[in-house]
Amino acid sequence: MKKLLFLISFAIVSFSIHGQSTKKVLFIGNSYTAANNLPLLVKNMANSTGDALIYDSYTPGGYRFMNHASDQTTLSKINSDNWDYVALQGQSQETSFSEAQMQAEVYPPAETLSNAIRTNNECSQPLFYMTWGRENGDATNCSFIPWVCTYEGMDDAIRASYIFMSESNAAELAPAGAVWRFLRENYPNINLYSGDGSHPSLAGSYAVACAFYTMIYKKDPTFISWNSTLNETEANLIKMAAKTIVFNEISDWDFTLSPIADFSEEINNGEASFTHTGSDFESILWDFGDGNTSTETNPIHTFIENGIYEVSQTITKCEKSDTKTKTIEIITLHTEGFNKQQFAVYPNPTAGKLTVNLVKHYKQVNISISSLSGKTLLKTTIKNSTNFEFNISTLSKGLYILKVLADDNVYVQKIVKE
Numbered sequence: 001m002k003k004l005l006f007l008i009s010f011a012i013v014s015f016s017i018h019g020q021s022t023k024k025v026l027f028i029g030n031s032y033t034a035a036n037n038l039p040l041l042v043k044n045m046a047n048s049t050g051d052a053l054i055y056d057s058y059t060p061g062g063y064r065f066m067n068h069a070s071d072q073t074t075l076s077k078i079n080s081d082n083w084d085y086v087a088l089q090g091q092s093q094e095t096s097f098s099e100a101q102m103q104a105e106v107y108p109p110a111e112t113l114s115n116a117i118r119t120n121n122e123c124s125q126p127l128f129y130m131t132w133g134r135e136n137g138d139a140t141n142c143s144f145i146p147w148v149c150t151y152e153g154m155d156d157a158i159r160a161s162y163i164f165m166s167e168s169n170a171a172e173l174a175p176a177g178a179v180w181r182f183l184r185e186n187y188p189n190i191n192l193y194s195g196d197g198s199h200p201s202l203a204g205s206y207a208v209a210c211a212f213y214t215m216i217y218k219k220d221p222t223f224i225s226w227n228s229t230l231n232e233t234e235a236n237l238i239k240m241a242a243k244t245i246v247f248n249e250i251s252d253w254d255f256t257l258s259p260i261a262d263f264s265e266e267i268n269n270g271e272a273s274f275t276h277t278g279s280d281f282e283s284i285l286w287d288f289g290d291g292n293t294s295t296e297t298n299p300i301h302t303f304i305e306n307g308i309y310e311v312s313q314t315i316t317k318c319e320k321s322d323t324k325t326k327t328i329e330i331i332t333l334h335t336e337g338f339n340k341q342q343f344a345v346y347p348n349p350t351a352g353k354l355t356v357n358l359v360k361h362y363k364q365v366n367i368s369i370s371s372l373s374g375k376t377l378l379k380t381t382i383k384n385s386t387n388f389e390f391n392i393s394t395l396s397k398g399l400y401i402l403k404v405l406a407d408d409n410v411y412v413q414k415i416v417k418e
Contacts, residue, residue, distance in 0.1 A: 022051070026057070087128075088113055088127065111169055127216070128174065129176060135198070159178065173215070179246065214246040222236070351418045352393035354390040356404060360386070367379065367390065372401065377395060
């Protein structure tokens, strides 16, 4: 029985270490996406690494970006869920056309689709699907567009177009065409094309799926154990190609915007007021460098000891984070204008009552008690008196900051509520 419990525990720990990532992806395209059921290939790859893929697709044959941008089925599917990614694939030739034609017919609908995706959910990312040049160039358009007469020329044009669309729409890019290029140049015996010299064979779709898996999960594709019906040698070469082109250079294919952390600060007698000046965020965490943190947007924090502190702010939005760190110096946490004979606070620690005794007479004295995060909990003003009793019985047990301001004199002290 003990052995069984150990094995169960080990399995749970092992699973938690590697973790499981579940992603929702909508695939929008045409027959290049439908060939060999690309979404299912990606799902099977994810299953083999302990991840999960929830997907839907819409892939009418020959569809262009302009067709999808005005198709109610496309738009309804985009709005049907909070997708992590929406894959966007254009018609196989349109992204190799002249710049003037793409400015008129390709780039605007690609932008329309990207905007629709983020209107549905601001954290959904368009994921453009970079396709490839025809096996022997595009004979149909060769006489009109000379650069598509060869595979290399057509492929270069397609690559440039998808990079432009990804960058201009702050999107991510699954560089399937770049993986194909690497395989064609280094392993020409792997047949990536079907019989028409355009659509992908199973090996070609497997290479595409590896590119998508890597971008969706941000994981090394060589850990994929599912090879479909490919032989192990061929599958491993394709996975290694995807690692080389996609995983090892993954930041080159991610054009999304990251949140920007930044803040300003004002320090007065050990009390620091921080103001967030960075970009929008979903969550924020401040670390004041003294063991205390805050999740307030603009916190006020009281430092209880002099010193140099590393204050950091971390913000997160759409699963991306940024951290800003500043060094601040606290040098005023002591009696200014007071001396030990003029000022006394007792008892400390205290269970309820706290006495503040001033030997010298001051015109006005402001006394406050705050939490370590800087929130003022109790405060009062006394005039024409040298003695004041504070009742802190309503405060929870813990450490607090007492601040006394008498004319131009300042005193800050830690107090402990028992």
